[in-house]
Amino acid sequence: MSxxxxxxxxxxxxxxxxxxxxxxxxxxxxxxxxxxxxxFGVAFGYVLAAALLVWAVYYYFQPTVTEAGTPNAGVVxxxxxxxxxxxxxxxxxxxxxxxxxxxxxxxxKLFRSMPLTAxxxxxxILIYAIVAVFAGVIAPYGQSEILGAANVLAGGDLASGGxxxxxxxxxxxxxxxxxxxxxxxxxxxxxxxxxxxLAFFIGGSLGFLAATLQGWLDQLLSRSVDVLMAIPxxxxxxxxxxxxxVWSAKLGVPLTIFMVLIIAMIDSTRVYRLARAVxxxxxxxxxxxxxxxxxxxxxxxxxxxxxxxxMAPLLAEFGLRFCFVFLTIAALSFxxxxxxxxxxxxxxxxxxxxxxxxxxxxxxxxAVTPLLAAGAIALLTVAVNFVVDWMLHKTSGLKE
Amino acid sequence: MSELLTIKGLxxxxxxxxxWNPIINGCDLSLxxxxxxxxxxxSGAGKSTIGLxxxxxxxxxxxxxxxxxxxxxxxxxxxxxSVKRALLGKRIAYVAQSAAASFNPAHKIMDQHTEAPVQHxxxxxxxxxxDGIELYRKLxxxxxxxxxxxxxxxxxxxxxxxxxxxxxxxCRPDLxxxxxxxxxxxxxxxxxxxxxxxxxxEEFNTAAIYITHDLAVVAQMADRxxxxxxxxxxxxxxxRTMLSAPQKEYTKSLWAVREFKRPEKPxxxxxxxxxxxxxxxxxxxxxxxxxxxxxxxxxxxxxxxxVGESGSGxxxxxxxxxxxxxxxxxxxxxxxxxxxxxxxxxxxGQLRQAQMIYQMADTALNPRKTIGQIIGRPVQFYMGLTGxxxxxxxxxxxxQIELDPAQYYNRLPSELSGGQxxxxxxxxxxxAEPKFIICDEVTSALDQLVxxxxxxxxxNLQDKLGLSYMFITHDLATVKSIADEVVVMKNGKVVEQxxxxxxxxxxxxxxTDLLLSSVPEMDPDWLTNLLKERGxxxxxxxxxxxx
Numbered sequence: 001m002s003x004x005x006x007x008x009x010x011x012x013x014x015x016x017x018x019x020x021x022x023x024x025x026x027x028x029x030x031x032x033x034x035x036x037x038x039x040f041g042v043a044f045g046y047v048l049a050a051a052l053l054v055w056a057v058y059y060y061f062q063p064t065v066t067e068a069g070t071p072n073a074g075v076v077x078x079x080x081x082x083x084x085x086x087x088x089x090x091x092x093x094x095x096x097x098x099x100x101x102x103x104x105x106x107x108x109k110l111f112r113s114m115p116l117t118a119x120x121x122x123x124x125i126l127i128y129a130i131v132a133v134f135a136g137v138i139a140p141y142g143q144s145e146i147l148g149a150a151n152v153l154a155g156g157d158l159a160s161g162g163x164x165x166x167x168x169x170x171x172x173x174x175x176x177x178x179x180x181x182x183x184x185x186x187x188x189x190x191x192x193x194x195x196x197x198l199a200f201f202i203g204g205s206l207g208f209l210a211a212t213l214q215g216w217l218d219q220l221l222s223r224s225v226d227v228l229m230a231i232p233x234x235x236x237x238x239x240x241x242x243x244x245x246v247w248s249a250k251l252g253v254p255l256t257i258f259m260v261l262i263i264a265m266i267d268s269t270r271v272y273r274l275a276r277a278v279x280x281x282x283x284x285x286x287x288x289x290x291x292x293x294x295x296x297x298x299x300x301x302x303x304x305x306x307x308x309x310x311m312a313p314l315l316a317e318f319g320l321r322f323c324f325v326f327l328t329i330a331a332l333s334f335x336x337x338x339x340x341x342x343x344x345x346x347x348x349x350x351x352x353x354x355x356x357x358x359x360x361x362x363x364x365x366x367a368v369t370p371l372l373a374a375g376a377i378a379l380l381t382v383a384v385n386f387v388v389d390w391m392l393h394k395t396s397g398l399k400e
Numbered sequence: 401m402s403e404l405l406t407i408k409g410l411x412x413x414x415x416x417x418x419x420w421n422p423i424i425n426g427c428d429l430s431l432x433x434x435x436x437x438x439x440x441x442x443s444g445a446g447k448s449t450i451g452l453x454x455x456x457x458x459x460x461x462x463x464x465x466x467x468x469x470x471x472x473x474x475x476x477x478x479x480x481x482s483v484k485r486a487l488l489g490k491r492i493a494y495v496a497q498s499a500a501a502s503f504n505p506a507h508k509i510m511d512q513h514t515e516a517p518v519q520h521x522x523x524x525x526x527x528x529x530x531d532g533i534e535l536y537r538k539l540x541x542x543x544x545x546x547x548x549x550x551x552x553x554x555x556x557x558x559x560x561x562x563x564x565x566x567x568x569x570x571c572r573p574d575l576x577x578x579x580x581x582x583x584x585x586x587x588x589x590x591x592x593x594x595x596x597x598x599x600x601x602e603e604f605n606t607a608a609i610y611i612t613h614d615l616a617v618v619a620q621m622a623d624r625x626x627x628x629x630x631x632x633x634x635x636x637x638x639x640r641t642m643l644s645a646p647q648k649e650y651t652k653s654l655w656a657v658r659e660f661k662r663p664e665k666p667x668x669x670x671x672x673x674x675x676x677x678x679x680x681x682x683x684x685x686x687x688x689x690x691x692x693x694x695x696x697x698x699x700x701x702x703x704x705x706x707v708g709e710s711g712s713g714x715x716x717x718x719x720x721x722x723x724x725x726x727x728x729x730x731x732x733x734x735x736x737x738x739x740x741x742x743x744x745x746x747x748x749g750q751l752r753q754a755q756m757i758y759q760m761a762d763t764a765l766n767p768r769k770t771i772g773q774i775i776g777r778p779v780q781f782y783m784g785l786t787g788x789x790x791x792x793x794x795x796x797x798x799x800q801i802e803l804d805p806a807q808y809y810n811r812l813p814s815e816l817s818g819g820q821x822x823x824x825x826x827x828x829x830x831x832a833e834p835k836f837i838i839c840d841e842v843t844s845a846l847d848q849l850v851x852x853x854x855x856x857x858x859x860n861l862q863d864k865l866g867l868s869y870m871f872i873t874h875d876l877a878t879v880k881s882i883a884d885e886v887v888v889m890k891n892g893k894v895v896e897q898x899x900x901x902x903x904x905x906x907x908x909x910x911x912t913d914l915l916l917s918s919v920p921e922m923d924p925d926w927l928t929n930l931l932k933e934r935g936x937x938x939x940x941x942x943x944x945x946x947x
Binding site: 036037285286287289290292293294295296305308309311 | 480481722723724743746748751755756758760763764765766767768769777778781782828832
């Protein structure tokens with residue numbers, strides 16, 4: 001109850017602050033348009049933002065250890081988050097600066113107009129790509145190599161249960177977490193990328209075909225897709241994976257291939273819908289009519305006339321879809337039917353190391369292990385969306 | 401009488417490419433109560449921007465950088481949002497170009513009509529409904545008691561535009577800004593709207609700014625005319641002075657546009673085979689016939705203009721010829737040879753011979769392809785030219801449409817002006833080396849000066865290459881300047897057809913007569929005389945319905 005009261009008091013205080021802020025602004029600047037036409041909501045927002053900033057600075061400088069000697073986990077994690085944010089911002093800034101002076105004239109021009117979020121996204125994707133390609137070279141140990149000690153904590157500090165040989169610690173059966181994270185990039189990201197491309201190839205071409213030809217083909221494809229979409233996707237995937245696990249044993253084909261095909265098929269229904277909707281808007285354009293009247297074939301119509309104009313929405317969808325596929329794979333692995341051990345996979349790692357999160361309040365470094373895998377997933381998702389947003393902004397020709 | 405609206409030294413800037421660029425470089429204007437000022441100029445001249453600025457409003461990304469807009473003693477540039485809120489809708493009203501896009505389709509017309517008076521506390525809802533019906537009656541809308549209770553889509557375009565004028569009058573404002581209110585309408589409908597606007601402005605002694613690019617329209621409406629060019633004021637004078645003795649070169653060139661005429665051609669030799677012959681075509685969308693027994697011929701080197709209001713079946717006839725809509729009955733032959741009805745069954749050679757130029761150059765050119773690719777594709781597709789030969793042919797075509805190849809080859813359509821885009825559309829049609837081109841309203845989306853350039857280009861190309869045109873248009877001024885023969889269509893039927901001179905000299909068919917007399921002329925007394933001649937209740941729609 002008192003918590004709710006405190007909340008109400010803070011809100012009222014900020015409201016009063018907003019009112020005073022606007023009034024003061026009007027008086028001091030002599031009714032400048034900015035303050036004169038400012039709505040109360042905007043003034044409230046300014047004061048709220050200022051209050052949050054003050055609180056964040058105050059919280060950042062709280063001691064990391066309580067008087068009783070236990071670590072103050074909230075402050076520790078908040079500090080890590082702030083450090084991570086600042087480092088990411090600086091890295092993105094430097095990367096953009098580098099891009100402005102290195103490379104071809106075209107790429108330099110691209111970097112000059114790039115927002116910081118996009119350069120951060122590109123940097124992250126680049127790092128992921130390099131890590132995934134050179135995983136074997138970078139990783140200190142093999143992904144399934146079982147080393148001596150199990151459950152070594154992160155931090156590499158012997159006094160608090162770490163080991164300098166394993167900077168991020170080891171898992172429950174003694175495999176190096178850093179190595180598994182690195183191999184995880186190869187497995188999870190690589191498979192997700194292939195799956196998304198496949199989903200786009202199938203869904204995109206069928207969608208455009210349906211939009212161009214219409215008639216019975218459109219009806220057939222669209223109704224089939226409706227049927228597939230009516231089944232909850234994760235449950236559907238689980239069901240098919242169960243069937244596939246029998247087949248894979250019988251045929252001797254790795255289960256991962258089946259997983260790629262199954263997820264691609266399920267996700268291609270979403271891509272189909274989008275491609276068809278976008279395609280329908282494009283096929284009514286006069287330039288399509290002109291091409292038809294010229295006598296152009298179907299392939300030219302779809303790939304040369306329609307596809308370039310559907311690029312912007314498809315790219316946006318690609319970014320989102322990639323993240324969804326990625327999360328589906330992680331979820332399947334988490335449930336035990338996805339990427340199979342001993343292959344390293346971030347979803348599996350979150351599942352296996354999850355219980356450690358319970359120790360966060362006592363030993364913050366112990367909770368880091370599952371968070372690292374989850375963080376790797378989150379970071380890539382955010383990075384991909386930053387880049388896609390920027391590309392959309394560019395291709396749609398939007399101005400601020 | 402004192403000034404109602406005074407604009408002084410108005411400068412407006414727009415934000416693009418990270419910088420503020422001038423849109424209006426200083427504009428002065430004043431308006432007395434009950435006076436109508438016509439604002440004319442090409443697109444991009446800043447007419448609409450001034451119209452909006454007269455309400456103290458700018459679009460997103462646009463700002464008023466200098467100057468003042470004083471309405472009845474209040475400077476709208478400096479006024480606060482709440483002061484403006486009290487004025488707009490109540491004392492200053494706005495009528496937009498497209499009423500269909502400006503009415504909210506989810507609410508009935510009357511609900512939108514009464515919103516402003518009720519919001520501003522001018523009258524109660526019941527009073528303003530009664531007033532609305534009265535206004536609808538004054539504007540001669542059919543069923544004035546009932547029409548307000550329909551949704552916008554249940555009312556025709558011309559009626560909706562009049563309903564919007566009524567809505568602007570709902571608070572009896574002192575000033576109305578009309579932004580191209582009749583540009584999207586047919587000539588016969590346009591007259592009605594013009595007549596209603598003029599009547600209501602006179603009756604309530606309302607001042608108005610009338611924005612348009614059509615000189616003949618502005619001549620009917622305005623007391624004074626102001627000519628704009630790219631954000632600069634060219635000149636301003638009384639309507640009669642301006643029409644009879646324009647001072648500046650630019651104004652004179654605007655006035656001269658309507659004088660472009662092609663020399664008459666000798667009659668077609670008897671027995672010659674027409675390039676395109678349309679025989680007794682009946683076509684349907686679904687089960688509804690939209691074309692009834694249409695026949696006409698197009699001879700080599702001739703231009704046949706197909707005229708009619710929207711919905712008359714002009715474009716449908718073109719779709720039948722191209723094969724997009726196979727006719728239910730009748731046949732189309734090309735130099736004596738009967739063409740398959742469906743374009744998919746036609747050979748590449750048959751498709752090549754008939755090309756099409758579209759009304760909206762924006763949607764007719766693929767926005768993701770460069771000019772070189774757009775024109776190069778038919779060159780490669782039909783002629784089989786590639787590499788340097790293809791480039792040479794594209795350059796030649798660009799020369800023909802009077803655009804510099806070096807400069808335009810690698811551009812995207814979005815980097816061209818409206819007129820240039822239309823030229824690219826022409827080049828793409830020419831690339832197929834056709835005998836026959838269908839021009840579907842090719843000039844109606846363009847400014848008069850630009851449109852004239854396109855018409856001259858088409859005429860030159862016809863003389864040089866011996867092309868035949870089917871020219872679909874609703875603009876009779878265009879017909880007068882370019883056509884050899886005219887086909888008048890109404891409700892899917894050919895009403896009258898024949899050589900141009902015959903068609904433009906009486907006696908006409910009654911419908912042709914209505915069309916011809918509805919084309920605005922530069923004479924400022926034209927509308928008054930016409931209305932007198934037709935009788936008050938016999939304008940536009942009403943006149944059409946009687947036939």
